Amino acid sequence: MKKTGILFLVCVYLCAGPVTLMASEYRTFEEITFKSSSFDLLEDYSETDYELAYEEIDKRKFWGWRTHTVLNNVRVSFKKETMMIIRNEGTSAIEKDYTFKTKTSNATQLSASGSIGIEAKGPIQSFKTGLDSELEFSAESSTKTTEEETIEIAIDVDPMTELRIEIYGEGKVSNGVGKLYRFFRNTKKGGWEVFTLTSQYYSIEKVMIEQ
Amino acid sequence: MKPILLTFLLLGFFAVSFYSINTISSKHTPLNVQTNQKLISMHHTEGDTFKVDLIVNTKHSMYVYEEAMVSHKLQSKDELLSLPIDLVKYAFTEHDEHFRISLTYAMTLEDASERVHLEEAILVIGYDDNKHLFIPIGEFAYDFTKDDFSSLDYTASTPIKGDYGYGDSVVGQCIGLASQSDAPLTIKDITLFSSHVKPNMDYMVEVTGPVNPLMDLETILNTPYNPKNPSVAPKTLTLSPGEKTTVCLPFATTRHLSVDHYPIQVVYGDAAHDKTLVIDDFTYADIGLDGVPHESVMRDGIIE
Numbered sequence: 001m002k003k004t005g006i007l008f009l010v011c012v013y014l015c016a017g018p019v020t021l022m023a024s025e026y027r028t029f030e031e032i033t034f035k036s037s038s039f040d041l042l043e044d045y046s047e048t049d050y051e052l053a054y055e056e057i058d059k060r061k062f063w064g065w066r067t068h069t070v071l072n073n074v075r076v077s078f079k080k081e082t083m084m085i086i087r088n089e090g091t092s093a094i095e096k097d098y099t100f101k102t103k104t105s106n107a108t109q110l111s112a113s114g115s116i117g118i119e120a121k122g123p124i125q126s127f128k129t130g131l132d133s134e135l136e137f138s139a140e141s142s143t144k145t146t147e148e149e150t151i152e153i154a155i156d157v158d159p160m161t162e163l164r165i166e167i168y169g170e171g172k173v174s175n176g177v178g179k180l181y182r183f184f185r186n187t188k189k190g191g192w193e194v195f196t197l198t199s200q201y202y203s204i205e206k207v208m209i210e211q
Numbered sequence: 212m213k214p215i216l217l218t219f220l221l222l223g224f225f226a227v228s229f230y231s232i233n234t235i236s237s238k239h240t241p242l243n244v245q246t247n248q249k250l251i252s253m254h255h256t257e258g259d260t261f262k263v264d265l266i267v268n269t270k271h272s273m274y275v276y277e278e279a280m281v282s283h284k285l286q287s288k289d290e291l292l293s294l295p296i297d298l299v300k301y302a303f304t305e306h307d308e309h310f311r312i313s314l315t316y317a318m319t320l321e322d323a324s325e326r327v328h329l330e331e332a333i334l335v336i337g338y339d340d341n342k343h344l345f346i347p348i349g350e351f352a353y354d355f356t357k358d359d360f361s362s363l364d365y366t367a368s369t370p371i372k373g374d375y376g377y378g379d380s381v382v383g384q385c386i387g388l389a390s391q392s393d394a395p396l397t398i399k400d401i402t403l404f405s406s407h408v409k410p411n412m413d414y415m416v417e418v419t420g421p422v423n424p425l426m427d428l429e430t431i432l433n434t435p436y437n438p439k440n441p442s443v444a445p446k447t448l449t450l451s452p453g454e455k456t457t458v459c460l461p462f463a464t465t466r467h468l469s470v471d472h473y474p475i476q477v478v479y480g481d482a483a484h485d486k487t488l489v490i491d492d493f494t495y496a497d498i499g500l501d502g503v504p505h506e507s508v509m510r511d512g513i514i515e
Binding site for chain 2: 077079156170200202204205206
C-alpha cells in the first residue's frame with residue numbers, strides 16, 4: 001500500500017508537466033522576439049507542444065537520455081534593459097567623464113522545465129544527469145562567458161535631464177524536450193533550452209525628467 | 212629478472228615514451244595569431260583606453276603570456292609613425308577551438324597639435340628574447356579637437372547594426388540633435404575621424420519615430436544603399452532656433468573594418484562661422500560574444 005502511494009506520487013510528479021522553469025538571465029530581458037511568430041521560448045510551450053514533442057521520444061531506452069530538438073539555433077533579437085546612468089536634478093549642467101560597467105553575463109545560458117535540472121559552477125551552467133553531453137550545444141556552455149566591459153564617455157547632462165543607455169542585442173535559441181530512461185523506465189522528463197548571446201548594441205539617450 | 216617483469220617494464224617504458232613524444236609535439240605547435248581588423252577611433256579625454264583581441268591556436272607558447280611581453284607600440288605600415296601605448300589589462304581565456312588574449316591599452320599621448328592617424332595600424336609587441344610580434348589591427352585615429360561648448364547639443368546617439376558579408380558591425384548612426392541657438396544652424400558634415408568609415412551625407416534622412424539598433428538600415432533610409440558608394444552630393448540640414456530633430460546616416464566604407472567604438476563629430480555653421488560638436492567616443496556594440504571571429508577579415512601575425 002505504501003509502495004503504491006509512493007509510486008502514485010512519482011507518477012503525479014512526472015505527469016505534471018512543466019511545473020517550474022529554472023531560468024537564466026536572458027529570461028529577465030524586457031523583450032525577446034523571434035522573426036517567425038510560430039517559434040516559442042520554452043516558457044511559452046503549451047501542454048500540447050510538450051505532448052507533441054514527447055511523442056517524438058516515446059521509444060523506451062535501456063539507459064540514458066532521449067532528446068528531441070524543436071528549435072535549433074534560431075536567431076532572436078532582444079531588448080535587454082534600460083540603464084539609468086546619470087540623473088541631473090540640479091540647476092546647472094553636469095560636465096564630466098563618466099565610467100560605467102555593463103553587467104557580466106554568460107554568452108551561453110540555460111533553462112529547463114519539468115524534472116530536468118540545471119547546475120552551476122560559478123558562472124558556468126550545465127544540465128544535470130548527463131543531458132549536457134547529449135546535446136550538441138552543451139560543450140559551448142562551459143567556455144563562452146563574456147567579460148565585464150568598462151564603458152567610458154565624456155558627456156554633458158543638462159539640468160532636469162537623465163542619461164540612459166538602452167541595450168539591444170541578438171542571440172540564438174535552441175530548445176526541445178528530453179526523457180531520461182533507467183532500465184527502460186522513464187525517470188525524468190522535461191524541456192531544455194540553450195540561449196547564446198551573440199551581440200549587444202548600446203544606444204545613448206538624454207531624456208527630460210518629468211516633474 | 213623474470214621475463215614477465217621485464218615485459219611489464221618494457222611496456223611501461225614505451226607508454227611513457229609515447230606520452231612524452233605526444234606532449235612535446237603538442238607543445239611545439241607553431242603559434243598562429245589572428246585578429247579582427249577594426250576601426251579604433253578615439254577622442255582625447257583623460258584615461259583613454261582601447262582593446263585588442265588576439266586569437267591564438269595554442270597556449271603552449273611563451274609568446275602568449277604577459278610575463279614575456281616587454282614592450283607595446285602602434286606603428287604605421289611604412290614604420291614612419293610610431294605611438295607608445297601602455298598595457299593596462301591582460302586577459303587570457305580558453306574557448307572551444309581557440310584561445311583569446313584580450314589586451315587593453317592606455318594612451319600615453321597627452322596632447323598633439325593634430326590628429327594621430329594610422330590608416331593601417333600595426334600592433335608591435337616586443338618579447339624578452341628580442342623577438343617581435345607584428346599584427347595589423349585595422350585603422351587607428353586619435354583626435355584632439357576641442358568641443359565648442361556652444362549652440363548645438365545631442366539628445367540621442369543610436370548605432371544601427373548590419374552585416375555586409377564580413378560579420379555583424381555598426382553600419383549607420385542615428386543622432387538626436389537640439390539647437391540651443393537663437394539663430395538658424397546648418398548641419399554641414401558628420402565624421403567618425405576615420406578615412407575608411409564615413410557617414411554618407413548624401414543619404415542623411417530625418418526620422419520622426421523611435422529608432423533602435425536592430426532596425427533595418429535601408430528601411431530607415433527608405434532607399435537601397437551600397438556602403439561602397441562614395442559621397443557625391445552631401446546634404447545639409449538647417450535647424451531653426453530651438454529646434455530638435457533626429458537624423459540617420461549610413462556609413463560608407465572603403466575597407467572591411469569592424470566598427471563598434473568611435474566618436475562622432477558634427478560640423479555645423481551659424482551666421483558667423485563653423486563650429487563642432489563632438490560626441491565622445493563610446494562603445495556602441497559588443498560583437499562576436501559567442502566567440503566566433505570574423506574569418507574574412509583575419510590577418511596572420513608574424514613572429515620574427
